[in-house]
Amino acid sequence: MTSKTEAVLDALFQPPPDWPTIGDLNLAALFDAELNEVGALAGTYDLFALLPEAFVGQSREEREGALRKIEAENPLGFATMLAHASNVYYSAPGVLQKLEQAHGYPARPPLYVGYELSAFDEALLEPQKKVAETLFREV
Amino acid sequence: MLSRRSFVASSLAASGLICASELPAKPAKTTVLVVGAGAGGAAISWRLASLGFSVTCLEQGGYEDYAKSPAADPKWELLRQREYNPDPNVRNRAEDYPIDVAKSDIHPLMYSAVGGSTIMWSCHAPRFHPSDFAIRTLDGVGDDWPIRYQDLEPFYDLNESISGVAGLNGDPAYPDSKKPRLPPLPIGLGAEKIATALNDLGWHWWPADVQVNSVAHGAGRGICNHCGPCELGCPLRAKGSTDVTYWPEALKSGAQLITNARVTKLISRGDQVLGAEFLDLNGQLREQRADVVVLAGNGIGTPRLLLLSATSEHPNGLANSSDMVGRNLMFHPVGISTGVFEDALDGYRGVTACSIASKQFCDTRAENDFTRGYMLQMLRSLGPVMTALGGYGVPQEWGRGHRARFDTTFNHTASIAVVCEDLPEPDNRVTLDAALEDSSGLPAPQIHYRVSSNSKKMLKQGRERCEEILTRAGAGEVRHIPLLQGAGFHLMGTARMGEDPKRFVTNEWGRTHDIKNLFIADGSLFTSAAAVNPTATIQALALRVGTHIAKSYV
16 A cells, blocks of 8 residues: 555455456545545545554554544544545446456446347236226326 | 438527527517426427417527537546536536525426426326326315316327337326327336236336337437436437427427526516516626517426516516415425345346336325325436445445445346325425525525425335335345435426416416416426326426417417
């Protein structure tokens, strides 16, 4: 870990060994850049200041423990920080590529390719068509 | 044959589309002035222009630039939370006005552009049911509409033939008729599971009526490619937003559409409206005179403008001798239940917000502890960012458990929205805010709204029904959002139609009781809210009002 932000993101998402690391993805820089642009995220610096000095060099387990302590004491601020971290992490191309491998979810935006879907199977409606009564009241 | 792009470009350049700042200070008088280019404003503008009337429409937003579509951006899920958020208070664009929601349980959503909120609309377009128009007669609550389903039926047909609605005839929730329908859209794996569960339970469902091209329909429009986030606007022009349905045809018929025009007030004298004052992008005040004025600024914008148009002759606001302008604001209170399934459901494929709908619980039942009812609307699933953020109420873990939890929920959920019929209550209302202003210094609307005990009971029962359905469908875990605060999609009732001028703002033709040449053509007109999405009814009403104006002013 080279920075507090990188160490936090790693503790939050704990990428498995076959996934790119936070450092590989350069996510700490992206995370920090937005902190300066989005006013609602400004409190994140205050949260990070509460982390122990040795945080960057700690094990994942120790870092998770430190973060859980902060979450308990500052639930709203922590939730804001976690949401920002999730936005950054799950927008990263390297993470999306792993999701494509794991879930088949294509690592691209929805447009313009779109997706294939099977046509509606009207046979599903057979039980509904057998219902004799209507569902509406005449006026 | 023109390509889609050249067709749209030629339609817009046909002369009728003008930015407000390009106009003279006092443009030539028009016969009909329409305020707002969204669902209702577009429909009525087309109707009157196609019948040969001189029509001018003032729209505070601009034309949507689909070349910048967020759905084609790798950060589309982030953009949806910010610049393309449906909440104007979050989006905060120059053409938006802020809304004071401190006293509201539900936050209104809307969009300012040609096409209005249909740009960000999830395109579910069911009709109201016959009983929805007579809730006082049938159930002793609210008020009857001054019209019946049959009065609106030909206008539903007309709207659907223009807009293009994918669906299937034969739904037992409606009178038997040959509605204009394109083939139904694919419903996806999650909805198939839910449909099977509904069949097992003996409860109604039917493919949703969706204003989306499942096949080719309409000049210059494309076919849905099931990309998913319709709410971000549809560059394929497969979704029936009115910038691609009514507006190209209205402009071809000679309508004039003035964009970036913020109407500040209506000009009136006695029981006549003379036109409107509006600001262009540069803040220059202009004036448009007209024989007839139609307001279509949505259920919040329209009452706001009427209240802003107070004069010494109309001290309580224009068309407001009844004190009913802004009152009886109705949303559809929404809860969401989500099932987590073992199977991958590919719920990111296809129209996100609707696939099938159940009307089983829409109507009043003797055994219930509430009156009227709710619709169940099936939802697909979310992208990775929104999944990580705990969207649709499925919480995520961070730390050690994160990867496993995410991987068992992402692409493994299907949801059901409980959409409740709100009843009209005078204290739920829109007023002018004493402190908050828009960027032009005009008072912002303030929303006073509390979810009723009737709606809370509906939400509770709906939640229980969803638990039953999702469990029957095979979900191993079911989560609930009891009330979605950011679900003010549907804005209704703030200038209701009815016969009594002391209790209602307009008559059955959308004409205000007080001002004889002032009409309304949006969700403000709704006498009651039903338990289904309002856009089809807004558009049918607008076509009916337009037809009446045409007959009256020939």
